[in-house]
Amino acid sequence: MQEIIENLSRTIREAAAAKRSLCIRGGGTKDFYGNAIHGDKLDTAGYRGIIAYEPTELVITARAGTPLVEIEAALREKGQMLAFEPPHFGPAATLGGCIAAGLSGPRRAYAGAARDFVLGVRLIDGKGGDLRFGGQVMKNVAGYDVSRLVTGSLGTLGLLTEVSLKVLPVPASETTLHLKRTEAEAVAAMNEWAGKPLPITATAFRDGDLGVRLSGAGSAVEAAANKLGGTVVDPAQAGRFWAGIREQTDPFFAGDAPLWRLSVKPTTPPLGLSGTQLIEWSGALRWLISGADTKSIRDAASRAGGHATLFRGADKSVGAFQPLAPALMKLHRNLKRTFDPAGIFNPGRLYPDL
Amino acid sequence: MSAVVEQVPVDLARQREVAAALHAFLPASAVLFDHEDVKPYECDGLSAYRQVPMVVAMPETEQQVCRILRTCHEMRVPVVARGAGTGLSGGALPLGNGVLLSLSRFMRILELDPRSRTARVQPGVRNLAISDAAAPHGLYYAPDPSSQLACSIGGNVAENSGGVHCLKYGLTVHNILALRVVTIEGETVEIGSQALDAAGFDLLALMTGSEGLLGVVTEVTVKLLPKPEHAQVVMAAFDDVEKAGNAVANVIAAGIIPSGMEMMDQAATRAVEDFVHAGYRTDVASILLCESDGTKEEVADEIRRVQAVMEKSGAVTTQVSRDDAERLRFWAGRKAAFPAVGSISPDYYCMDGTIPRKQLGPVLRAITEMEKKHGLRCANVFHAGDGNLHPLILYDANQPDELSRTEAFGAEILELCLKMGGTITGEHGVGVEKINQMCLQFRTAELETFHGIKRAFDEHELLNPGKAVPTLHRCAEFGRMHVHAGQQKFPDLPRF
Numbered sequence: 007m008q009e010i011i012e013n014l015s016r017t018i019r020e021a022a023a024a025k026r027s028l029c030i031r032g033g034g035t036k037d038f039y040g041n042a043i044h045g046d047k048l049d050t051a052g053y054r055g056i057i058a059y060e061p062t063e064l065v066i067t068a069r070a071g072t073p074l075v076e077i078e079a080a081l082r083e084k085g086q087m088l089a090f091e092p093p094h095f096g097p098a099a100t101l102g103g104c105i106a107a108g109l110s111g112p113r114r115a116y117a118g119a120a121r122d123f124v125l126g127v128r129l130i131d132g133k134g135g136d137l138r139f140g141g142q143v144m145k146n147v148a149g150y151d152v153s154r155l156v157t158g159s160l161g162t163l164g165l166l167t168e169v170s171l172k173v174l175p176v177p178a179s180e181t182t183l184h185l186k187r188t189e190a191e192a193v194a195a196m197n198e199w200a201g202k203p204l205p206i207t208a209t210a211f212r213d214g215d216l217g218v219r220l221s222g223a224g225s226a227v228e229a230a231a232n233k234l235g236g237t238v239v240d241p242a243q244a245g246r247f248w249a250g251i252r253e254q255t256d257p258f259f260a261g262d263a264p265l266w267r268l269s270v271k272p273t274t275p276p277l278g279l280s281g282t283q284l285i286e287w288s289g290a291l292r293w294l295i296s297g298a299d300t301k302s303i304r305d306a307a308s309r310a311g312g313h314a315t316l317f318r319g320a321d322k323s324v325g326a327f328q329p330l331a332p333a334l335m336k337l338h339r340n341l342k343r344t345f346d347p348a349g350i351f352n353p354g355r356l357y358p359d360l
Numbered sequence: 361m362s363a364v365v366e367q368v369p370v371d372l373a374r375q376r377e378v379a380a381a382l383h384a385f386l387p388a389s390a391v392l393f394d395h396e397d398v399k400p401y402e403c404d405g406l407s408a409y410r411q412v413p414m415v416v417a418m419p420e421t422e423q424q425v426c427r428i429l430r431t432c433h434e435m436r437v438p439v440v441a442r443g444a445g446t447g448l449s450g451g452a453l454p455l456g457n458g459v460l461l462s463l464s465r466f467m468r469i470l471e472l473d474p475r476s477r478t479a480r481v482q483p484g485v486r487n488l489a490i491s492d493a494a495a496p497h498g499l500y501y502a503p504d505p506s507s508q509l510a511c512s513i514g515g516n517v518a519e520n521s522g523g524v525h526c527l528k529y530g531l532t533v534h535n536i537l538a539l540r541v542v543t544i545e546g547e548t549v550e551i552g553s554q555a556l557d558a559a560g561f562d563l564l565a566l567m568t569g570s571e572g573l574l575g576v577v578t579e580v581t582v583k584l585l586p587k588p589e590h591a592q593v594v595m596a597a598f599d600d601v602e603k604a605g606n607a608v609a610n611v612i613a614a615g616i617i618p619s620g621m622e623m624m625d626q627a628a629t630r631a632v633e634d635f636v637h638a639g640y641r642t643d644v645a646s647i648l649l650c651e652s653d654g655t656k657e658e659v660a661d662e663i664r665r666v667q668a669v670m671e672k673s674g675a676v677t678t679q680v681s682r683d684d685a686e687r688l689r690f691w692a693g694r695k696a697a698f699p700a701v702g703s704i705s706p707d708y709y710c711m712d713g714t715i716p717r718k719q720l721g722p723v724l725r726a727i728t729e730m731e732k733k734h735g736l737r738c739a740n741v742f743h744a745g746d747g748n749l750h751p752l753i754l755y756d757a758n759q760p761d762e763l764s765r766t767e768a769f770g771a772e773i774l775e776l777c778l779k780m781g782g783t784i785t786g787e788h789g790v791g792v793e794k795i796n797q798m799c800l801q802f803r804t805a806e807l808e809t810f811h812g813i814k815r816a817f818d819e820h821e822l823l824n825p826g827k828a829v830p831t832l833h834r835c836a837e838f839g840r841m842h843v844h845a846g847q848q849k850f851p852d853l854p855r856f
Contacts, residue, residue, distance in 0.1 A: 063718065330560050
């Protein structure tokens with residue numbers, strides 16, 4: 007396995023010397039995400055396998071090319087899970103891609119995001135250096151938090167080779183409720199509930215229908231279900247529903263129209279943008295299928311204290327991600343130069359000049 | 361100690377020059393340089409290291425912070441930011457040729473929005489003051505370092521502070537949404553957002569725990585959580601520390617994430633019991649506190665399961681808190697562990713390593729051996745849920761050579777934590793204290809990356825220089841000393 011690291015490292019050094027761009031790729035399930043990809047493919051799929059998994063330590067360490075399904079199966083066997091519910095977007099999804107994309111599923115607003123569960127990484131930087139940051143323990147403040155910095159950086163800072171994650175037990179019990187609400191009522195209700203000690207682990211609102219998932223000890227789930235009201239959804243159907251939201255296989259996501267991801271302050275009232283909408287994360291995440299112009303969407307997200315990403319769309323010429331303020335962009339450029347001085351990793355995928 | 365920090369005499373001409381430049385836009389009361397005025401700032405919570413700052417600046421507005429930093433940048437004067445000064449690793453230790461930037465006047469809670477469960481606060485606001493302000497809405501700020509009465513949120517961000525509830529509720533990095541930061545060039549940057557994530561790199565995570573080396577925080581937006589309806593604690597006593605360690609693993613294996621899980625060894629419980637009478641058994645090797653929170657039904661359920669696991673793991677006795685007063689009394693002992701140890705020894709030195717939990721037994725056994733070797737006693741308190749160990753080494757600074765023996769003892773504990781797959785600091789930060797051990801935890805290329813990150817924010821390395829990340833030169837020196845000591849002094853000692 008060390009040989010694979012050395013080969014990857016050599017490839018990177020040669021590419022840096024020749025200023026040749028590399029496109030880091032695991033299972034290729036998230037090629038659609040971010041701006042257009044350039045460069046020679048640098049495949050991580052060969053560097054795979056779980057290195058260490060100790061259920062009582064709540065930590066798993068695996069190589070970046072390990073299929074996400076393999077990791078989730080190992081965890082399930084011990085009654086544990088990746089609590090951020092990462093979307094796979096295809097059976098080939100790898101751990102490296104999951105962390106590089108930094109995306110999280112329905113549980114994110116209640117349990118935390120991918121970055122919240124990353125404890126440590128091993129990566130190869132743009133000079134070919136084989137580096138380790140963070141570790142395999144819950145609390146670690148030695149050195150800057152590079153592990154979380156690279157999470158969600160879309161491979162622009164380095165090639166992830168190994169990742170350690172905190173894992174959590176699968177809740178003992180789960181119930182999904184269905185309630186009828188208007189958009190304004192749903193946003194208000196989700197925020198009100200989030201301020202109460204209720205075991206909510208997912209919410210989704212679309213077109214008058216509000217789904218709420220409760221997870222935890224049986225007694226707590228039952229008590230909360232009685233408090234919230236609504237009708238209990240058949241467990242199998244509920245499982246399919248949440249998987250459909252997480253994997254974007256739900257009919258809402260079908261079609262080729264541009265899909266926007268608006269991450270906003272959760273109490274934001276209805277955005278009033280044209281198109282169809284699905285709300286998650288107690289109001290903090292709003293998926294919008296819309297042909298509205300980029301400026302009006304991004305302005306609406308800014309006004310709501312957040313940002314808008316063109317998540318899926320044929321034409322990404324407007325930039326997949328919300329532009330950054332100049333002072334912030336300068337810091338991004340400086341960091342990019344530190345990790346990848348020759349600018350070879352996934353150039354342009356996050357921002358044109360990164 | 362002198363190997364770590366060299367005292368620098370203040371250059372009076374330079375002092376006049378810098379103070380005059382700051383006086384141009386700050387009132388006289390906000391620029392201190394007389395010896396008796398700046399003396400109170402000579403150390404933070406790690407009082408073993410002291411240095412009088414050249415100048416202390418006490419701004420009241422963000423605009424003043426910008427101008428101070430711009431001025432210092434132009435004059436190439438190093439700057440150390442300081443909150444409440446409760447840090448335990450010397451992160452706010454001043455520089456004799458630098459400005460100490462006190463943020464103690466940034467005391468306002470700017471906004472508290474119970475609907476979105478957030479509070480926007482200035483960096484000098486005390487940790488507990490946030491929870492107090494949120495309490496009428498049934499909300500609180502989760503990270504609760506033991507110094508929460510005094511420590512400020514700006515310092516919590518700089519150190520990524522934890523507390524006794526972080527296994528379930530996370531560290532500072534998990535509980536903040538946004539920062540306003542002033543760079544050394546005097547520019548204001550907004551990091552994070554009011555949403556759950558932000559575009560671009562995760563600079564919020566990078567800033568958290570950066571020990572004041574990347575920027576000066578002028579505003580923090582924190583998340584507030586709903587206060588759990590109910591909480592109860594199981595207190596279990598063990599006649600063997602290893603059994604207690606296994607009990608911790610067994611709780612996790614049972615699929616339980618307690619809201620707090622704390623262990624104390626006999627030396628700690630004896631000190632605590634004499635100090636606050638928390639009702640701890642002092643005739644056992646260790647006691648374990650395990651808290652469950654949530655709805656009444658959930659807690660009752662979980663407490664029953666925890667108690668069963670403890671008994672199965674060999675607890676001599678288990679006791680469940682009958683009411684909130686008793687629960688708080690159980691916790692009072694743990695929370696008073698540091699001052700209690702302070703009451704039985706003229707001085708103590710608090711270490712802060714993290715280890716994989718399963719290594720607890722071997723590590724505690726090794727520490728017992730080290731007590732004999734260094735001729736010093738050590739009490740251990742342990743955030744058992746997340747593997748964060750706080751050995752408290754008892755010493756007397758007035759005895760010749762006790763501090764240096766204490767430092768050697770402490771260094772050996774940290775190195776053991778590393779060998780066990782852990783880290784040299786779980787929550788107190790590197791500061792000046794653990795700067796040498798950074799050379800053991802990280803290799804040259806990794807340290808170079810850290811220096812690169814530093815320069816990405818602060819090209820001339822003016823913000824808190826000399827802290828958190830050692831120079832390669834220092835590591836080369838330390839490496840030589842280190843190997844030398846290992847070869848010369850204790851050639852026959854087994855290495856863990």
